[in-house]
Amino acid sequence: QDKLEAAYKALRKTGDQKNSFANYTTTEEITIKKPIQKDTKDTLCTTHMRDGIICHENCQLEFNFESGSNNFISCSCMGQDGKCKVCGCGPSSHYHDNTEMVTETKTIEKVLEDIKAQYDMADKTHKKISNYAHQFQETFANLQDQANANYDRIFQLCTDLSKICSRFNFVNELHANIENMRMDARNIQSIDLRKNAESDIRKLETFINGLSNRKNK
Template sequence: MTSNIMRCAFLPCVCDICKCSPFMHYDDTRKPIKKTKTVQEILDSVKAAYDSSVQKNEAMQNQIGGINVDMAALNAALDAHEATIRKCCQDLKNVCSQFSLVKELSGIIGIMEKAAKNLKSVEARKNAHDRIRKIQLVIEELTRGKNVVKASK
């Protein structure tokens, strides 16, 4: 309750200024001011928001371009390592004839398939399945006893 409401022993009390009850009374020293914006102020704020979104869009496009370059480099490195793995598998088969490389690679394929199921990107899932198929080709070549060093594409 404010000082405008009379303090009396009987209810209801009434405001001296607006004659309202204490339950409905609102007393504030601030007065509402109606502001109007000019068309130029509105255009400036919209232009600033547009310029900000254009700058953010350009920054995101640059990041996407950088990510694409990184992905291409990673794919090239994976392809290079794939050839090395093929040669190492053949060498390992020649050196350790008792070692079941096919069984080990089958276990790795199982792990890779589980990880591929969790991928959200369709392209990443496709790339993972391509890599899995290449490892399965290595397994088939090892079981047939062919030379694994040749590339399969």
């Protein structure tokens, strides 16, 4: 029973540890860029498109999504020197694009790995001790059943003995045994288990006193 009580204490402790690490996730806002399709097309430069530079918005030239040609020499972004008035590059570095990058704020859930590791360890320990506690509980229940059966056997034997030995003094003969049982009960750490043991001892003592009283009448 002491092992069972110790297992329950450990179970409560590991349960508290597990709960203390349960919040191992946090939310974080991030900014992302994603392309969206437009109804119009823009003239971009392969060299400067990453900088977000648009050389000519809503270009009216025939759609051309590839660079490397002189098709854009007639684009309104080109100057008289044949260079783009916006980025300074030649026509061959330009192309059409009908998408644009938009900025979007997104909330994501982030796992705090160090806290998660401690939670997993506490959870593993908690489950292990829970299994031990269950095994101890089953063992104790079996022992309690055996103890109850032994008490019933003692009651029956005392009853039979009282019929056979009319002068047998149960109180005197079993006094030392009952005192030893009381001493053992006082050493039980669990309050509930100690109360159960003391209750069983009182029942036995009451029963024995009853037998002796009947003999004395």
